[in-house]
Amino acid sequence: MRRSGQFFSGLCALGATLLPDAGLAQEGGVLLTFGIENRLEINRNDSLSVPALGTEIGNVTLLSFGLVSQTALDRLTLDVTGGVIALNDDTGSNIDFGRTALTFGYRREVPAAVLDLSAEYRSDDVGSFGDDLAAVDATGTRSDLALSARLETGRTSVVGLAAGLAYDQTDFTNSSDPDLVDTNEWRADVAAVLRFSEIATGRVGLRYRQREEKDLGATTTDARTVFAGLDYAVSERADLSVELGYTDIETEEFGIIDRTRGPDVRLQLSYDMPVGTAFALLSVTTDADEGQRETFEIGRDLVTGRDTISARLGVTRGDRTGTDLIGALDWTRVLPDGSFGLSVARSVAYDTGDDVSVTASTFSLNWTKNISETSTILFDVAYEISDSPIERIEQISLDAGLTHRLTENWGLSSGVGYTVRRDADGRAESPSIFVSISRNFQIRP
Numbered sequence: 001m002r003r004s005g006q007f008f009s010g011l012c013a014l015g016a017t018l019l020p021d022a023g024l025a026q027e028g029g030v031l032l033t034f035g036i037e038n039r040l041e042i043n044r045n046d047s048l049s050v051p052a053l054g055t056e057i058g059n060v061t062l063l064s065f066g067l068v069s070q071t072a073l074d075r076l077t078l079d080v081t082g083g084v085i086a087l088n089d090d091t092g093s094n095i096d097f098g099r100t101a102l103t104f105g106y107r108r109e110v111p112a113a114v115l116d117l118s119a120e121y122r123s124d125d126v127g128s129f130g131d132d133l134a135a136v137d138a139t140g141t142r143s144d145l146a147l148s149a150r151l152e153t154g155r156t157s158v159v160g161l162a163a164g165l166a167y168d169q170t171d172f173t174n175s176s177d178p179d180l181v182d183t184n185e186w187r188a189d190v191a192a193v194l195r196f197s198e199i200a201t202g203r204v205g206l207r208y209r210q211r212e213e214k215d216l217g218a219t220t221t222d223a224r225t226v227f228a229g230l231d232y233a234v235s236e237r238a239d240l241s242v243e244l245g246y247t248d249i250e251t252e253e254f255g256i257i258d259r260t261r262g263p264d265v266r267l268q269l270s271y272d273m274p275v276g277t278a279f280a281l282l283s284v285t286t287d288a289d290e291g292q293r294e295t296f297e298i299g300r301d302l303v304t305g306r307d308t309i310s311a312r313l314g315v316t317r318g319d320r321t322g323t324d325l326i327g328a329l330d331w332t333r334v335l336p337d338g339s340f341g342l343s344v345a346r347s348v349a350y351d352t353g354d355d356v357s358v359t360a361s362t363f364s365l366n367w368t369k370n371i372s373e374t375s376t377i378l379f380d381v382a383y384e385i386s387d388s389p390i391e392r393i394e395q396i397s398l399d400a401g402l403t404h405r406l407t408e409n410w411g412l413s414s415g416v417g418y419t420v421r422r423d424a425d426g427r428a429e430s431p432s433i434f435v436s437i438s439r440n441f442q443i444r445p
Contacts, residue, residue, distance in 0.1 A: 030445050033066035037438035043430060047127065047139055050425040054090040062099065074108035098141075099124050113153040120146040126175060133360065133386040133393055136421070140175025144168075152193075160193035162203070179353045182214040191227075199233035207245075217253035221288055224248045225264050237272040249288040262286030276302025281314075290350040291319030297326070308332045316348055321357035324348045338369040338376070354390055361385040374405040378415075393423040411438050 039060040045052040062083040069076040081101045087094055104119040122129075123143040127136045147167045154160030169184040191205025207225040212218075227245030234240050245264035250257060265284040270277055281297045297314030313327040328345040343364045351358050364382040371377055378401045386393040401415030414435040421428045 029070065031066075031068045032443045032445065033064075033068075033440060034443070035062075035064035035066075035438060035440040037062040037064075037436055039434055039436035041432070041434040043432040045428060045430045046432070048136065048419065048421045048428040048430050050428050052428060056087060056089040058088075059086045060084070060099070073110060074106065077103070077105045079103045112156045113151070114155070116148075116150045118146075118148045120144070126172065126177075126180065133384050133395060134391075135177070135180065136395065138175060138177045138180060140177070140180070141173045142175075142180075143171045143173075145170075154193065158195050160195070161190070162193055162205075163190045164188065183211065185209065185211040201231045203227075203229045203243075219251065219253045221252075222250045223288075227264065229266075234269075239270045241266070241268045241270075243267075247286045249286065251288045258288070260286060260288045260291070262292050273300075273302070275304060276300060276309075287350070289352045289355070290321070293318040293321075295326070306334045318348070318350065318357070320355075321348060321350060324357075324359065335369075337371075338367065340368075341366045351388060354388070356388045356390055358386055358388045361387075376403050377401070378403075391424045393421070395419065395421040406437075409439050409441050411440070412436070413438070 037060075039058075039062070041058040041060060042055065043058075044055045046056050047053060060083050062081060064079070064081040066080075067076070067078040079102070081099065082097065083099045085096050085098045087096070100121070100123045102119070102121040104117075106115075106117040108115045121144065123141060126138040126140050126142045129142060129144075130136065145168070148164065149166075150162075150164040152160065152162045164187075166187040167185070168187075169182075171182045172180045187207070187209045189205060189207040191203045194202040194204070196202060205227055207223075207227065209221070209223040211221040213220075225245045225247045227243055229241070229243035232240045232242075243264075243266045247260075247262055247264045249260040251260070252258075263284050264286060265282075267282045268279060270279045277300070279299050279301075281295075281299070283295045285293050285295075287293065293316060295314060295316040297312050299310070299312030301310045303309075308331070310330045311328070314325075315323060316326050317323040326347055328343075328347075330341075330343050332339060332341045341364075343362065346359070346361045349358050349360065350356075362382065362384045364380070366378065366380040368376055368378045378399075380397075380399045382397045384393075384395045397417065397419045399415060399417040401413065404412045406412050412435075415433070417432040419430045419432075421430075
């Protein structure tokens with residue numbers, strides 16, 4: 001069942017703040033957290049199909065476990081969630097396992113070295129991920145796996161070493177969309193870190209990326225980048241970061257090998273203002289499908305007594321997409337009894353499947369209000385546009401919710417939502433409602 005990820009995750013976060021002992025993990029030692037939640041969800045035309053489908057009624061039981069272990073040198077975190085979903089729709093009734101998620105993190109830090117390990121896994125409906133507006137109305141199940149390891153040594157020496165290894169995998173099952181293909185990607189990098197002085201640090205290294213797509217052409221991409229960089233403190237308030245690289249990309253599709261070469265450059269100047277930071281960024285990247293892209297941005301980040309603001313504005317030019325305006329604004333204001341947030345963004349990407357430029361524009365407002373010591377209400381509205389030469393997608397979502405702490409460990413959440421979508425298939429709408437009751441408790445062994 002498709003869900004509004006930003007809204008419902010916001011309700012979960014609000015519920016967590018209403019539960020006691022939320023800050024125990026910061027005290028050190030071992031902390032175990034157990035949770036159980038039962039949800040009743042009712043959606044009409046959940047997949048935003050044209051013509052509209054019927055009503056789905058789901059009863060979801062979620063179990064969760066969390067572990068935090070912290071010492072003076074290291075920190076380990078583990079979170080696991082899984083559920084049993086009983087679903088009734090026009091095709092009948094079925095019971096299945098789903099909404100599985102796992103996150104693992106480990107960090108060990110000493111003065112001379114630091115080690116970071118992480119792992120993430122998530123399996124859910126394709127539309128619930130929300131990172132691709134074009135896939136929101138898709139059906140099927142998506143599973144993501146991400147593994148990474150990073151080691152940095154010699155941090156107190158003149159010469160140090162930094163190395164990283166990462167693996168990402170995405171699989172789709174029971175999906176009829178030909179644009180949703182399974183992929184896996186390896187990434188590795190190694191660099192020598194040269195500390196010339198207290199204000200200047202250099203690095204020389206190599207990056208490697210291999211990506212395999214299980215499409216009709218069995219596309220494989222190998223990319224190698226050599227780079228050299230310098231971080232320099234120009235003054236007490238200004239910092240300059242420069243990285244110059246050269247990329248060599250080899251792509252094989254339908255047995256035909258194509259080669260792309262070009263620069264990989266990043267130049268950033270940051271300046272500490274009386275309040276916050278200002279920056280200017282120039283980047284040049286090379287991609288096998290899109291060619292070369294140049295981007296220039298200026299930005300400002302600041303935190304005042306009640307406001308947190310992050311803004312950037314720039315221009316980008318791609319070999320195949322031309323010149324476009326990009327930017328983003330995020331503003332959060334803390335209110336006496338809640339908070340207010342506004343977000344606006346415009347970005348440009350390249351759709352490799354259709355070989356077209358895609359312009360994405362988003363606008364969202366959210367407001368939370370604590371109506372009592374135990375209850376909080378939340379409202380959220382989001383408007384998204386994905387525009388390309390072959391299809392224009394518009395989607396607006398309206399959501400409202402309530403969280404209430406019943407007892408010290410029990411919580412109640414409820415919400416309603418309404419989504420309208422217009423794309424090449426036509427207009428679709430989907431109302432939804434849910435109510436859930438949950439219990440969380442923590443143990444220190």
